Amino acid sequence: MSVHFKKLALIGIGLIGSSIALAARRQGLVEVISIATRRQETLDEARELGLGDIYTLDAAEAVRGADLVILCAPVGAYGALAAAIGPHLEKGAILSDVGSVKEHVVRQVGQHVPPGVSFIPGHPIAGTEHSGPSAGFAELFAGRWCVLTPTEGVAQADTDRLVAFWRAMGSMVECMDAAHHDMVLAITSHIPHLIAYNIVGTADELETVTKSEVIKFSAGGFRDFTRIAASDPVMWRDVFLTNRDAVLEMLGRFLEDLSVLQRAVRMGDGPALEALFTRTRAIRRSIIDAGQDSAAPDFGRPHEQPPIPEPAPVRDHGGGDDA
Ligand code: NAP
Numbered sequence: 001m002s003v004h005f006k007k008l009a010l011i012g013i014g015l016i017g018s019s020i021a022l023a024a025r026r027q028g029l030v031e032v033i034s035i036a037t038r039r040q041e042t043l044d045e046a047r048e049l050g051l052g053d054i055y056t057l058d059a060a061e062a063v064r065g066a067d068l069v070i071l072c073a074p075v076g077a078y079g080a081l082a083a084a085i086g087p088h089l090e091k092g093a094i095l096s097d098v099g100s101v102k103e104h105v106v107r108q109v110g111q112h113v114p115p116g117v118s119f120i121p122g123h124p125i126a127g128t129e130h131s132g133p134s135a136g137f138a139e140l141f142a143g144r145w146c147v148l149t150p151t152e153g154v155a156q157a158d159t160d161r162l163v164a165f166w167r168a169m170g171s172m173v174e175c176m177d178a179a180h181h182d183m184v185l186a187i188t189s190h191i192p193h194l195i196a197y198n199i200v201g202t203a204d205e206l207e208t209v210t211k212s213e214v215i216k217f218s219a220g221g222f223r224d225f226t227r228i229a230a231s232d233p234v235m236w237r238d239v240f241l242t243n244r245d246a247v248l249e250m251l252g253r254f255l256e257d258l259s260v261l262q263r264a265v266r267m268g269d270g271p272a273l274e275a276l277f278t279r280t281r282a283i284r285r286s287i288i289d290a291g292q293d294s295a296a297p298d299f300g301r302p303h304e305q306p307p308i309p310e311p312a313p314v315r316d317h318g319g320g321d322d323a
Helices: 015-026 041-050 058-063 073-090 105-112 157-166 178-203 210-218 220-229 233-242 246-268 270-289
Strands: 005-011 030-036 052-056 068-071 094-097 122-124 145-148 172-175
Touching: 005 015, 005 058, 015 030, 030 058, 041 052, 041 094, 052 058, 052 220, 068 073, 073 233, 094 105, 094 157, 105 178, 122 157, 145 157, 145 178, 178 210, 178 220, 178 233, 178 246, 233 246, 246 270
Parallel strands: 005 030, 005 068, 030 052, 068 094, 145 172
Antiparallel strands: 122 145
16 A cells, blocks of 8 residues: 655654654655654754754644644653644544553543544554654664554544555554553563663662672673663653553562562572573564564674783672672
8 A cells, every 4th residue: 555645743753753754754655744842952953853844842833734643752741732733633634643552642632632533543662762853763663563553433544544654664563452552561561661670770779789890790681671771761751650550460460470480599499490481581582583683692782802901800809709
């Protein structure tokens, strides 16, 4: 299906908004891109990067005449933004978003959508820990899933157009119910982020291990948690404020399973530990087989050979050997 919109309005132009602007332009999916954001500095940066054609601090102005409007701001800002743009949405337009939670978005935004506008919430499951207009790149969505949660009464033709838009930017697309999306993402994304924030926070607060030791000896495990824990604080605050029920449900299950693991460690139950680790290794294998990550060692990081330093004297801290 060929896809073409005459005016795409992006409300918020950070990592996701700028990546959509670059991908949509590169693939020739839109004629005009109008960009609205909150702060003048961000708008100036977007203009310098040449991300769009029209730049404004007024979201209502940005959506006038747009046949596709995508909210790309933190989810906590959606209610006020939807109230501001609602009366100015064009009849026949598609209104979508990229928020990491969906039921809350349906509730907050849905009430401001006028008749004749198709509201199709979305969530590209693609991202990095970087933020802002300069963080975007056109390939961000290539080979990644985008979930759409069409609301009741939306014409199938409009959903098909939006599916085609995301496919043209390289995404694989699946439609599902908003509540189901929130449950799936709670375990695959939100709880892992909560764990990363917690473990990095705990390490930071340890008194017996200094901060410089945590940084110096960060082996693969901790280092990979720090990448996740560097994700945007505002975006993730909003995720936990707006997907509370699903997160608490999954957190409950997680804590039960953690207690079982704690007991296995305390009892020295090797077979139980090995059985779980074997099962989880198979899950990693299936993620690689599905093309959602690289099988290269160390998550595909380049390994330049660092210069070999002079042997350093051994310092005795008086503790055990953790190497
Ligand atoms: P980002 O890089 O931090 O950019 C956020 C943008 O929203 C900026 O242009 C910011 O403008 C604007 N904004 C912030 N508060 C606003 C407000 N109150 N009113 C109007 N605009 C406001 O964020 P992002 O990573 O692109 O995330 C945007 C959305 O994508 C979020 O809803 C997030 O859940 C979703 N998402 C993110 C990822 C990811 O990995 N990052 C992945 C999938 C989905 P100013 O700079 O002018 O304040």
